[in-house]
Every structure is written in C-alpha cells, then in structure tokens.
Amino acid sequence: MISLKNVTKSYSSSLTIGPLDLEIPSGGITALVGPNGAGKSTMLTMIGRLLDMDAGSISVGGHDVTSTKSKELAKVLSILRQENHFVTKLTVRQLVGFGRFPYTQGRITAGDEEIISKYIRFLHLEELQDRYLDQLSGGQRQRAYVAMVLCQETDYVLLDEPLNNLDIAHSVEMMKHLQVAARDLGRTIIVVLHDINFAARYADYVCACKDGQIVEFGPTESIMKDDILTDIFETPIQVIEGPNGLMACYH
Template sequence: MIKLSGLSKKYNDNFVVKDASALFPKGVLTSIIGPNGAGKSTLLSMASRLTNSDAGEVVIADKPLNQWDNAALAKRLAVLRQSNNINMRFTVRELVAFGRFPHSQGRLSARDNEIIDKAMEHLDIQHIADRYLDQLSGGQRQMAFIAMVVAQDTDYIFLDEPLNNLDIKHSVEIMGAIQHLAHDHGKAVVVVIHDINFAASYSDRIIAMKRGQVIKSGDTVEVIDEAVLSDIYEIPFTIREVEGQRICMYYR
C-alpha cells in the first residue's frame, strides 16, 4: 500500500499540487484523470520519488519515502515517465533487461533471463526482441518500455500517460496487460491517463484532479459520473451504459 497525505508542490508561489491525499492499494488499478495542468504527472512524480514534495508525506509499505534507500526501493517500486528519448541504440531485449538492474546490478542470472522472457511475452513483443528501438513504431517502443517495468517485478508500478500518441490496438493491449498485472499478480498499478473511456473501462479506482487538487477519488462508478466529470472538465458530459460498461459522451 502506498499512502499520500497532504502532498503539495509549488513553483514560484503557484501550487501545482495542493494538499493532495490518496491511497494506492495492492491488486488495484488506479487511474489519475483530469484536464491539462491539473497536477496529475507531478503527483505521480512525487509519489514515485522522481520529484521532491514541498509539503506532505509519502508512505510506501509502512515506511516514509525519505527513509527508503533508493536501490532497495527500486526492487519494490517502478515508474515510467511519458517521454523517453534515448541517446543510445538498444535492442528491445537489451532495454527490457535493464529492468533487472535493481536485482542483478548488471549481471544477468538464468532466472533474470527467464523473467525478461516472461515480461516480453506478457506484452507480446518476443517477435521483435532483437530489433533496435529506433526501428520500431511508437506503440511498439512503448510496449518495450512497459516490458522493462514489468521485468523490474515490483509491487508498485507508476505509469505516466502510457497511452500517449498510441493507436487503439496498442492502447487496448497495454491497458489489458496493466490490468492483468494488478488483478492477477497483485500489484498496485497507478496510471495517469487522458482518455476518460479507457480509465472508465479498465480501472478499479479513479482519482480526479483539477488545478492541483484532488476533487474526487473512489471506485470507478463513483467518479465516472455526469456531475463530477462535468465539473472537472468544464464541459457537459453524458454517460451511457453499454454492456455493463460506463461510456462517456462529450463530443458534439
């Protein structure tokens, strides 16, 4: 379980995140939604120790974040940011193998190789294992990065806009794989996501943010609600159930 309480971050007196609290339990896929500039990515960065917070506390597995040793924490918590520009040519397999670094410090054991293979299988990218990243499409590259996070085999996984610029097929595959990690492997998975219908269809819990504050958090059905979403996004929402699934209509 990860617990955020009263987290704040400000740049030049402007609060990007203000007094945000949240819980990320294991076995649950949590989505963070909200308009641009709501502080979603900043919240995720603070929860995953990529950014320092100005106030508040992050508690990971009953231990405050600042008491964790970074190397030890890397065996428990993995985070992937949205843009990953890499200066070096890697094959997919080499990239995924980096996920084992916290466990093996660069010397891969037979068990590490097994886990790497499983991670690639999990995202169905074994057939491109020996291709270079710069030869791949954006979707395939993103799958490779997520496979790296999977290979890291941590209890907590944070993904910042994993669906950014991806087509529908890759998006569906990635969300399926992520959901599988939460439900079948008991991991706490947290994603920042823009597509509200992907959030509604796959997540168990949703945290809705606006102007740096958590407006609403709870089970998906509580947050995917016409009044709540219309307030957050400041446009009218209509919600319909299609085959037991809530779908948001906001186009005109």
Template sequence: MITLKGVRKEYSSEVAIGPVDLEIPEGGLTALVGPNGAGKSTLLTMVGRLLGIDEGTIEVAGYDVTKTASKDLAKIVSVLRQENHFITRLTVRQLVAFGRFPYSKGRMTVEDEEIVSRAIDFLDLTDLEDRYLDQLSGGQRQRAYVAMVLSQDTEYVLLDEPLNNLDMRHSVQMMKHLRRAAEELDRTIVIVLHDINFAGHYADHICAVKDGSVVEFGTPAQIMTDDVLTRVFETPVNVVDGPNGPLAVYY
C-alpha cells in the same frame, strides 16, 4: 497501499500542488484523470520520488519514499515516465534487461534472464526481442518500455501516460496488458490517463485531480456520472450506458 499525507509542491505563488491527502489501495489498477495541467503527472512522479516534495509524507507499502534508500525503493516501486528518450542501438531484450539493474547491478544471473524473458513474453514481444528500438513502431516500443518496468518486479508500478502517441488499437491492447498485469502478476498499477472512458472501463479506482488537488476518488461507478465528470472537466458531460459499461460523451 500508497499513502499521501499533507503533500505539497510549490512552483510559485500561483502554481502549487496540494496539500494532498490520498490513499490508493493495494492491488488492481488506479487511474489518475483530470484536465491538462491539473497535477496528475506531478503527483505520480512525487510518489515515485522522481520529484521532491516541499511538505508532507508519501509512503508506498509502508516505506517513506523520501527516506528509503534508492536501492531498496527500486525493489518496491517502478516508474515509467512520459518522456522516453530511447537509444536506437538497444535491442528490446537489452532495454527490458535494464529493469533488473536494482538486483543485478549489471551482472545478469540466470534468474534475471528468466524474469526478462517472462516480461517480454507477457507483452507479446518474443518475436521482436532481438530487434533494435528504432526498428519498432511506436506501439511496439511502448510495450518494450512497459516490459522493462515489469521486469523490475516491483509490487507497485507507476505509469505516466503510457497511451501517449498510441492509436486506438494499440491503446486498447496496452490497457488489456496492464489489466492482465494487475490481475495475473498481482501488481498495484497507478496510471495517468487522458481518456476517461479507458479509465472507466479498465480501472478499479479513479482518482480525479483538478487544480493541484484530489477532488474525487472512487470506483468507476462512483466517478462516471454526469455531475462528477462535468465538475472535474468543466465541460458538459453525459454518461450513457455502453455495451461494456458507462461511457462519457462530451457535448
């Protein structure tokens, strides 16, 4: 479980996150949604200790992220940021192997190599593992980064807008991979999404963030309603029955 109690981050007298009280259950996929500038990515990076907090506590699997040693936290939670500045002369396999650093410290064992291979296979990158990153499409490169995070072999995985710059087909493929990771690899995945319909279709829980606060948390059935989405996004939303579940239509 991920637990935030009284968490606050203040940037100025007019811009602040929190105080936030939130419990994200263990297992499955939880989507953070909300308008631009709502604080979704800030919450995620605070949970992953990539950004400090001014007040409150954050615990992941019972570990206080502000007090746990980095070498130990890296075996509990892994984070993929929105901005990935890749080195072109890295191959896919070399990139994915970075996920093993908390364990190998740069000295890869046979077990490390096996875990890297499994992550590459899981993201359907086997035929590309010897290709350099600048030889890949945006969708292929994004899969390589997710494979790197999965190879870190943490129970908790935090992903900040992994669908960024992906077209519809690659976005669907990515969400299917993440859904499988949650189910087959028994990971707890927290993901920042802009598309509420992806959240409604693939997530187990949806956390709606607005103006630096968590305003709604529940199952897709609880969040995917006209009233809730209209209130969160401050624009008229009509939720209709789609072939695979509820769909939000903006008008």
C-alpha cells in the same frame, strides 16, 4: 497501500500542487484523470521520488519514499515517465533487461534471463526482441518500456500516460495487459490517463485532479457520474451504459 499526507509542491506563488491527502489501496488499477495541468503527472512523479515535494509525506507499501534507500525502493516501486531517453542502439531485450538492475547491478544471471523472457512474452515482443529501439514504431517502443517496468517485479507500478503514441486498438491491448498484470501478477498499478473512457473500462479506482487538487477519489463507478465529470472537465458530459460498461459522452 500508497499514502499521501499533506503533500505540496510549489512552482510559484500562483502555481501550487496540493496539499494532497490520499490513500490508494493495494491491488488493481487506479487511474489518475483530469484536465491538462491538473497535477496528475506531478503527483505521480512525487510518489515515484523523481520529484521532490516541498511539504508532506508519501509512503508506498509502508516505505517512506523520502528516507528509504534507492536500492530498496527500486524493489518496491517502479515508474515509467512520459519521456524516455534511452540509447537507440539498444535491442528490445537489452532494454527490458534494465528492469533487473536493482537485483543484478548489471550482472544478468540465467534466472534473470528467464524473467526477461517472461515479460517479453507477456507484452508479445518475441518477434521484436532483437530489434533496436530506433527500428520500432512509437507503439512498439511503448510496449517495450512497459515490459521493462514490469520486469522490475515491484508490487507498485507507476505509469505516466502509457497510451501515448498508441492508436485506439493498441491502447485497448495495452490496458488489457495492465489488467492482467494487476489481476494475475498481483501488481498495484497507478496510471495517468487522458481518456476518461479508458479509466471507466479498465480502472478499479479513479482519482480525479483539478487545479492542483484531488477533487474526487473512489471506485470507478462512483466517479462515473454526469455531474462529477462535468465539474472536473468543465464541459457537459453524459454517462451512458455502453456495450462494455459505463461511457462518457461529451456534448
């Protein structure tokens, strides 16, 4: 479980995130949704200890993110930010291999090579594994980054807008991969999404943010309501039953 208690981040007297109180259950996919500037990415990066909170506490799988040693936390929690600045003269395989660093400290064993190969196969990167990052499309690089994070083999995986740079077809493919990772690999995945319909189709839980606050949290079907979505996004939204489940239609 991920637990946030009275978590606050102040950027100025007029811009504050929180206080945030939330318990995300273990297992499945939890989508963080809401308009731009709602605080979704700030919350995710505080959970991942990439951004200090000004008040409150966060625990992930029983580990306090403030006091747990980085080496230990990296075996519990992995995070992929929106912006990734890797040396472009890395191959895909080398990048994915960085996911093993908390265990190997850079000394890759034969066992680690097998794990790296597992996640290269999982994200269908076999034909690209010897290509350099600067030879890939944005979508191919995004798959490689997600493979790297999964290769860290943590119980909790945080992804900040992993559908960036992906067209609709590749976005669907990515969300299916994440569903399988949650279901078959037993990961708890927290993902920031801009499109509420991807959350509706693939998430088990939805956490809706607005103006730096958590305004709704629950099973996806409980959040996919006309009045709730209209209030969150401040535009008329009608939820209908589509061929693959509930869909939000904007008016």
